[in-house]
Amino acid sequence: MRKKVIVIGAGLGGISAAISLAHEGYAVALHEKNAQIGGKLNVLNESGYTFDLGPSILTLPHIFDRLFAKVGRKLSDYVSLRALRPHWRNFFPDGKVDREHTSQLELKLVHGTFRLSIASIDKKIASAHQHWPANPRTCSASISFTAAAPIVTGSGTGSYRGISGSFTVTVTIDEVDVKPVCNGTSKLLSQVILLAGAGTVTRAAAGD
Ligand SMILES: Cc1cc2nc3c(=O)[nH]c(=O)nc-3n(C[C@H](O)[C@H](O)[C@H](O)COP(=O)(O)OP(=O)(O)OC[C@H]3O[C@@H](n4cnc5c(N)ncnc54)[C@H](O)[C@@H]3O)c2cc1C
Numbered sequence: 001m002r003k004k005v006i007v008i009g010a011g012l013g014g015i016s017a018a019i020s021l022a023h024e025g026y027a028v029a030l031h032e033k034n035a036q037i038g039g040k041l042n043v044l045n046e047s048g049y050t051f052d053l054g055p056s057i058l059t060l061p062h063i064f065d066r067l068f069a070k071v072g073r074k075l076s077d078y079v080s081l082r083a084l085r086p087h088w089r090n091f092f093p094d095g096k097v098d099r100e101h102t103s104q105l106e107l108k109l110v111h112g113t114f115r116l117s118i119a120s121i122d123k124k125i126a127s128a129h130q131h132w133p134a135n136p137r138t139c140s141a142s143i144s145f146t147a148a149a150p151i152v153t154g155s156g157t158g159s160y161r162g163i164s165g166s167f168t169v170t171v172t173i174d175e176v177d178v179k180p181v182c183n184g185t186s187k188l189l190s191q192v193i194l195l196a197g198a199g200t201v202t203r204a205a206a207g208d
Contacts, residue, residue: 002025002026002027003026003027004026004027004028004029005018005021005026005027005028005029006028006029006031007021007028007029007030007031008031009031009032009033009039010030010031010032010034010037010038010039011037011038011039011040011041012038012039012040012041013039014030014032014039015030015037015038016067018030019067019071020067020070020071023070023071039054040053040054040055041053041054041055042054057087057088058081059087061075061081076187080178080181080185080186080187081187082185082186082187082188103117103118103119103122104116104117104118104152104155105118105149106155109160111158111159111160112156112157112158112159112160112161113155113156113157113158113160114151114152114155114156114157114160114163115151115152115155116149116150116151116152116167117149117150117151117152118147118149120147120148120149121147121149121169121171124145124147124171125171125173128143128145128173128184129184129185132182132183132184132185134177134182134183134184135182136182138176139176139177139178139179139180139182139186139189140174140175140176140177141174141175141177141182141184142172142173142174142175143172143173144170144171144172144173145170145171146168146169146170146171146197147168147169147171148166148167148168148169149166149167149168149169149197149199150165150166150167151163151164151165151166151167151199151201160203162203162204163201163202163203164201164202164203164204165199165200165201165202166199166200167197167198167199168197168198168199169195169196169197170195170196170197171193171194171195172192172193172194173191173192173193173194174191174192174193174194175188175190175191175192176188176189176190176191177189
């Protein structure tokens, strides 16, 4: 006779434990006091506003992958996950933004480095994904836009110390997504990103 296990609480912890134990052959009864399962992984809809009651970001997807694989399933058959870059951005009281997430692209060249501000490119990519012009038959889409990428003042090192100027960059993204969700939010089958552009770079004369 199968041993019985009672799991109290159907949050992420209880559900995971119940799935694992059931797979190991126990007769599992999962008890939840709320009307729906999920625990803190739920949302509250109130007066037209939506509040996350707990987790809003998934930082360790491999743990879910492992649980699903353990019981012979694939997480990707149930949900489509897409990595967000940047994941978040930190603003400090003095107005500075953390270096890693400044919407700046550092170019490391043979004779030094400098940074380009790619905030306009970031904004246009985000906006394009909200209105993803997908072809539902092929689940593919192509977008192209042009944006300015100015050199970040004071970012030059080595031979690029003191340079200023701006590049005009045309970005073309060609993407094929996994069916049936063809709105730019499902998993990618392929993605090609082409960047092309030209710019003007000047350097302050010595002593300026
Ligand atoms: C504001 C906030 C933000 C968070 N953000 C993140 C995030 O971004 N990313 C992330 O990974 N994690 C985040 N977390 C953590 C994450 O929410 C928790 O680690 C996870 O949800 C805990 O799951 P759990 O199953 O242990 O508990 P819970 O989700 O609390 O589930 C417990 C369940 O047990 C039920 N229960 C309790 N007592 C009984 C009883 N006597 N009988 C029956 N049922 C009972 C409850 O109703 C509930 O459904 C956040 C947490 C909070 C509070």
